[in-house]
Amino acid sequence: MTSIPERVAVLGTGLIGASIAMAATRVGCTVTGWDADPSVAARAGERAGFEPAGSLEVAVDGADIVVICTPIAAVAGLAERALSAAPHAVVTDTASIKTPIAAAVLPSLDAPRFVPGHPMGGSERSGPEHAAPSLVDDIVWVLTPTGSSDPAQVDLLAGWIGRIGARVLRMTPERHDRLVAFISHLPQVASTALMALAATEEAGEPEILLLAAGGFRDLTRLASSDPVLWSEILRANADQITAALDLYIDRLTALRRDIANADADAIERTFVFAKSARLKLATKPNVRAGVAVLQVPVPDRPGALASLTASLGVGGVNIEDLQIVHSPEGGRGTVHLTVAGADADPAAEILRGASFDPIRLA
Amino acid sequence: MTSIPERVAVLGTGLIGASIAMAATRVGCTVTGWDADPSVAARAGERAGFEPAGSLEVAVDGADIVVICTPIAAVAGLAERALSAAPHAVVTDTASIKTPIAAAVLPSLDAPRFVPGHPMGGSERSGPEHAAPSLVDDIVWVLTPTGSSDPAQVDLLAGWIGRIGARVLRMTPERHDRLVAFISHLPQVASTALMALAATEEAGEPEILLLAAGGFRDLTRLASSDPVLWSEILRANADQITAALDLYIDRLTALRRDIANADADAIERTFVFAKSARLKLATKPNVRAGVAVLQVPVPDRPGALASLTASLGVGGVNIEDLQIVHSPEGGRGTVHLTVAGADADPAAEILRGASFDPIRLA
Numbered sequence: 001m002t003s004i005p006e007r008v009a010v011l012g013t014g015l016i017g018a019s020i021a022m023a024a025t026r027v028g029c030t031v032t033g034w035d036a037d038p039s040v041a042a043r044a045g046e047r048a049g050f051e052p053a054g055s056l057e058v059a060v061d062g063a064d065i066v067v068i069c070t071p072i073a074a075v076a077g078l079a080e081r082a083l084s085a086a087p088h089a090v091v092t093d094t095a096s097i098k099t100p101i102a103a104a105v106l107p108s109l110d111a112p113r114f115v116p117g118h119p120m121g122g123s124e125r126s127g128p129e130h131a132a133p134s135l136v137d138d139i140v141w142v143l144t145p146t147g148s149s150d151p152a153q154v155d156l157l158a159g160w161i162g163r164i165g166a167r168v169l170r171m172t173p174e175r176h177d178r179l180v181a182f183i184s185h186l187p188q189v190a191s192t193a194l195m196a197l198a199a200t201e202e203a204g205e206p207e208i209l210l211l212a213a214g215g216f217r218d219l220t221r222l223a224s225s226d227p228v229l230w231s232e233i234l235r236a237n238a239d240q241i242t243a244a245l246d247l248y249i250d251r252l253t254a255l256r257r258d259i260a261n262a263d264a265d266a267i268e269r270t271f272v273f274a275k276s277a278r279l280k281l282a283t284k285p286n287v288r289a290g291v292a293v294l295q296v297p298v299p300d301r302p303g304a305l306a307s308l309t310a311s312l313g314v315g316g317v318n319i320e321d322l323q324i325v326h327s328p329e330g331g332r333g334t335v336h337l338t339v340a341g342a343d344a345d346p347a348a349e350i351l352r353g354a355s356f357d358p359i360r361l362a
Numbered sequence: 363m364t365s366i367p368e369r370v371a372v373l374g375t376g377l378i379g380a381s382i383a384m385a386a387t388r389v390g391c392t393v394t395g396w397d398a399d400p401s402v403a404a405r406a407g408e409r410a411g412f413e414p415a416g417s418l419e420v421a422v423d424g425a426d427i428v429v430i431c432t433p434i435a436a437v438a439g440l441a442e443r444a445l446s447a448a449p450h451a452v453v454t455d456t457a458s459i460k461t462p463i464a465a466a467v468l469p470s471l472d473a474p475r476f477v478p479g480h481p482m483g484g485s486e487r488s489g490p491e492h493a494a495p496s497l498v499d500d501i502v503w504v505l506t507p508t509g510s511s512d513p514a515q516v517d518l519l520a521g522w523i524g525r526i527g528a529r530v531l532r533m534t535p536e537r538h539d540r541l542v543a544f545i546s547h548l549p550q551v552a553s554t555a556l557m558a559l560a561a562t563e564e565a566g567e568p569e570i571l572l573l574a575a576g577g578f579r580d581l582t583r584l585a586s587s588d589p590v591l592w593s594e595i596l597r598a599n600a601d602q603i604t605a606a607l608d609l610y611i612d613r614l615t616a617l618r619r620d621i622a623n624a625d626a627d628a629i630e631r632t633f634v635f636a637k638s639a640r641l642k643l644a645t646k647p648n649v650r651a652g653v654a655v656l657q658v659p660v661p662d663r664p665g666a667l668a669s670l671t672a673s674l675g676v677g678g679v680n681i682e683d684l685q686i687v688h689s690p691e692g693g694r695g696t697v698h699l700t701v702a703g704a705d706a707d708p709a710a711e712i713l714r715g716a717s718f719d720p721i722r723l724a
Contacts, residue, residue, distance in 0.1 A: 120573060134661070140572060169569065182563055183573045187581040189621075190552055192636040193613040197606075199639030201544055207531065209643055210502060211482060211545045218580045219549040223640040227633030235624045244559075245618045249611055251555040256607045259551075262597045271589030274554040277561030278585040281571055299496075303675030305684060310672050313665030322667060322684065 006030050008160075009063040009086070011056060011078050013044030016094055016119070017069030018131030021048040023164040026133045034059035036074075044128035060086040065160055068093040072236055076104035079114055090153040092117040096180065097236040098144040098173035112150035115157050116173060118142040118180075119166060133165070141166035144173040181240035186248055188222050188230060189241070195223035292344030294337045294358040296351060308335065311354040317347045368392050370522075371425040371448070373418060373440050375406030378456055378481070379431030380493030383410040385526040388495045396421035398436075406490035422448035427522055430455040434598055438466035441476055452515040454479040458542065459598040460506040460535035474512035477519050478535060480504040480542075481528060495527070503528035506535040543602035548610055550584050550592060551603070557585035654706030656699045656720040658713060670697065673716040679709045 008024045010017045013035040021031045025048060034053045035041035041052035053059035056078065060066050066082045068075050072095045079101075082091045091114050095101055098116045121139035141161050145154045158168045171179075198216070202208050234241055258266040298304050312319060321338035337358075339347045344360060351358045370386045372379045375397040383393045387410060396415045397403035403414035415421035418440065422428050428444045430437050434457045441463075444453045453476050457463055460478045483501035503523050507516045520530045533541075560578070564570050596603055620628040660666050674681060683700035699720075701709045706722060713720045 130659075142573075169572065171569070175567075179567060179570050179573055182560055183570055183578050186559075187556065187577045189614065189617055190556060191577075191581060192633055193610065193617055194549065194552060195636040195640050196632055197548075197610055197613050198544055199635065202639070205537075205541060207533070208541050208545055210531065211504075211541055212643060215549045215553075215584045216545050217643070218583050219553060220636075220640050220643070221580050222577045223633075223636040225633070225637070227630045227637060230633055231626050231629040234621045234629060235626060238621050238624060242618050242622050245614060245621075248555065248559055249614055249618075251559050252551065252607060252611055252614075255551055255555055256604050256611075259596045259600050259607075260604050262600060264593050264597060267593040267596055268589045270558055271554055271585075271587070271592055273561065274557040274582075274585040275587070275589060277564070278557050278582050281574060281579070281582070297492075303672075305681055306668065306671035306675035309668035309670075310665075313668035319667055 007062055007064045008032075009034070009053075009060040009066045009082070009089070010044075011059065011066060011068045011082065012036075012070035012074070013041050013048075013052075013128055014069065015126050015128065015131055016121075016135070017067070018044040018048050018128035019121075019133060019135035020067055020069065020094075020119070020164070021050060022131055022133040023136040025049055027163055027165075029164075032059045032063070036070075040128060044131065047128050047131055056081055057085040060089060062086070063089045065089060065157065066091040071095070072097060072100065072232065075101050079111075083111060083113060089113065090115060090157045092143070092157055094119055096184075096233060098142075098176045100236050102144070102146045102173045111146070112148055113153050114146070115149045115154050116144045116146065117157070117161075118144070118176060121166075137165045139166050140169050142169050142171060142176050144171060144176050146173065177237050177240045178243075181237055181244040185234060185237060185241045186244045188225060189234070189245060190248065191220055191222035192225075192230075195220040292339055292341050292347075292360060294339065294344065294348060294351070294360055296335045296337060296356050296358045298335050298356075305335070307354060308337075308351065308356060311350050311356075312337075312339075312347060315346065315350040317343045317350065369424055369426045370394070371396070371415075371422040371428045371444070371451070372406075373421065373428065373430045373444065374398075374432035374436070375403050375410075375414075375490055376431065377488050377490065377493055378483075378497070379429070380406040380410050380490035381483075381495060381497035382429055382431065382456075382481070382526070383412060384493055384495040385498040387411055389525055389527075391526075394421045394425070398432075402490060406493065409490050409493055418443055419447040422451060424448070425451045427451060427519065428453040433457070434459060434462065434594060437463050441473075445473060445475060451475065452477060452519045454505070454519055456481055458546075458595060460504075460538045462598050464506070464508045464535045473508070474510055475515050476508070477511045477516050478506045478508065479519070479523075480506070480538060483528075499527045501528050502531050504538050505530055505532050506538045507532065508535065539599050539602045540605075543599055543606040547596060547599060547603045548606045550587060551596070551607060552610065553582055553584035554587075554592075557582040654701055654703050654709075654722060656701065656706065656710060656713070656722055658697045658699060658718050658720045660697050660718075667697070669716060670713065670718060673712050673718075674699075674701075674709060677708065677712040679705045679712065 006029055008029045008031050010021045010033045013033045021033055024031050031050045032053050033041055033044055033050050034056050045052040060082050063086045066086055066089045068078050070078060075093045075095050079091055093101055093116055096118055098118060101116045119139055119141040121135050143154060143158060161168050255270060298308060317339055319337060322335060348358045368391055370391045370393050372383045372395045375395045383395055386393050393412045394415050395403055395406055395412050396418050407414040422444050425448045428448055428451045430440050432440060437455045437457050441453055455463060455478055458480055460480060463478045481501055481503040483497050505520060523530050617632060660670060679701055681699060684697060710720045
């Protein structure tokens with residue numbers, strides 16, 4: 001029997017590594033940390049409350065669990081060193097693409113104690129200064145055991161992940177990479193391509209962006225993401241992303257044909273199908289089931305949002321999500337509030353009491 | 363010399379028509395209204411404070427300005443009747459596609475008093491009950507004079523539109539339809555196609571939408587738009603939309619090639635170009651120039667947003683826009699606040715005083 005793991009080594013102590021260290025400390029684990037950049041390790045140690053180790057080998061000595069939180073390219077080398085230096089530890093990583101990791105580590109050694117992973121959390125920020133244990137709370141943490149991962153090691157790791165606050169979802173590395181291609185990488189490419197196209201048009205039509213309202217803004221928000229990071233992700237997952245892109249281009253081509261043919265029935269069928277799926281999709285990953293969306297018109301003046309959010313706060317309703325939306329063609333502010341399903345009626349009641357006029361959308 | 367117009371007739375008194383009636387009343391115009399559905403006219407009259415006319419001809423009798431606020435298909439017929447029945451009035455419409463309107467009205471008569479238009483405002487709602495004069499405030503209202511529009515009539519109409527609160531932008535019908543194809547219709551098609559693709563994948567991969575975070579949600583929000591309305595718009599502007607779609611598919615195909623070739627430089631160039639353009643695009647159409655965006659991490663508990671918005675409200679800072687964003691891979695709530703540029707420093711100061719930690723993004 002394996003006892004509850006108490007010794008955790010974090011390799012790579014940026015935002016994610018330091019946050020995991022803090023979440024582990026929170027539940028009583030003993031944590032050590034190491035980073036290729038000693039100043040990063042020092043800042044993380046200060047924030048997360050551990051003494052930085054002078055080397056990887058010192059950090060993992062006696063560890064039950066090793067979590068590698070570095071960029072993709074460094075994972076395989078560190079995993080091999082950790083597996084050698086910590087002969088009883090289960091070793092995992094946090095890279096956002098899993099197939100290359102599994103492929104790089106597995107050929108070189110039989111690795112029953114290596115279980116690749118991907119905590120689907122993060123922040124707009126980077127660096128250990130912005131780490132927080134709450135980064136781990138309720139996130140989906142995918143584990144992608146390989147063919148040689150020992151099921152007992154997978155269970156041990158999964159149990160620990162649940163204990164520090166996340167929700168484990170198990171799948172193969174291939175399936176993980178295929179799903180994130182559709183749900184994360186394709187949206188990024190679609191957004192960047194749209195913004196690049198509109199910006200190119202703007203050169204000849206300076207007024208085009210004057211007409212850009214909420215819909216265009218929603219579609220292009222991702223286009224401000226980090227180019228270098230995304231170039232790495234897209235190349236690392238090229239097979240899956242190009243396959244997803246091909247399917248997306250097929251869809252666009254089919255809609256283009258229906259529009260050119262003025263085929264009202266076909267266009268409406270596609271729109272009805274997409275609309276129905278979108279309304280079923282909750283707005284926040286953690287609370288997909290059982291959420292409700294309220295639409296609330298909000299006057300455009302200082303304090304209007306404050307009145308809305310304050311009344312809900314006083315009433316004890318947690319706002320799962322809040323978006324100020326504009327109509328597809330611009331105009332007044334409307335707020336879409338997402339709350340837990342059980343909170344929908346109380347929230348609507350509270351808002352009406354505060355002179356708002358909510359409508360339940362979903 | 364034309365005097366300031368005082369008599370306005372609104373034909374079609376749904377959300378847009380009734381809102382324009384209210385905005386006109388607000389500045390002292392005499393308003394009449396008519397709708398093909400007498401109950402809609404009655405409800406609009408009650409809300410906007412006019413006596414509904416029993417017929418179009420009665421409504422426009424003696425009018426200086428006639429505004430047609432019906433679906434696209436009805437505009438041309440009503441415009442001809444209004445031009446005949448109101449021999450001195452300038453007649454305009456509010457349909458979201460302009461070329462078919464101009465083409466339908468012009469061949470049948472010489473129409474110097476017909477000036478097509480498109481107020482780029484609206485609401486998630488419909489019906490005169492939700493009308494408000496503020497719907498017109500500061501919106502971009504495009505006028506698309508045709509070759510036979512009399513410049514004096516265009517000026518008269520433009521002056522009145524400015525007087526009721528909107529900002530006039532003049533362009534040809536063709537240019538309007540081309541620009542909205544890129545900035546409004548293409549995003550709609552891109553969003554619907556992405557949601558339809560992911561929903562189709564979901565049939566074989568029920569967990570795919572569990573991984574869907576903020577980015578996917580942003581990209582698919584438009585997919586919940588009205589299928590019948592959009593089918594009409596896409597068919598009415600088919601030439602421009604298919605041309606924009608072709609360019610979009612070209613962009614996606616080029617990015618696909620760069621990804622397949624693992625061409626890091628080419629991928630990064632596209633991403634850098636798009637990122638730079640997106641950061642220049644303000645988040646709210648009315649305040650494109652001179653806005654600032656603050657990024658603020660917000661704890662996920664009741665009252666957290668209330669504290670943020672209340673502190674700004676008390677400090678007199680108007681929130682131009684607020685979005686709760688999640689990282690591309692999910693996780694904690696971060697708020698992007700848009701405020702007037704001059705408010706950026708005071709807003710940051712206020713937030714720090716309330717124990718938030720804002721970073722200025724743009």
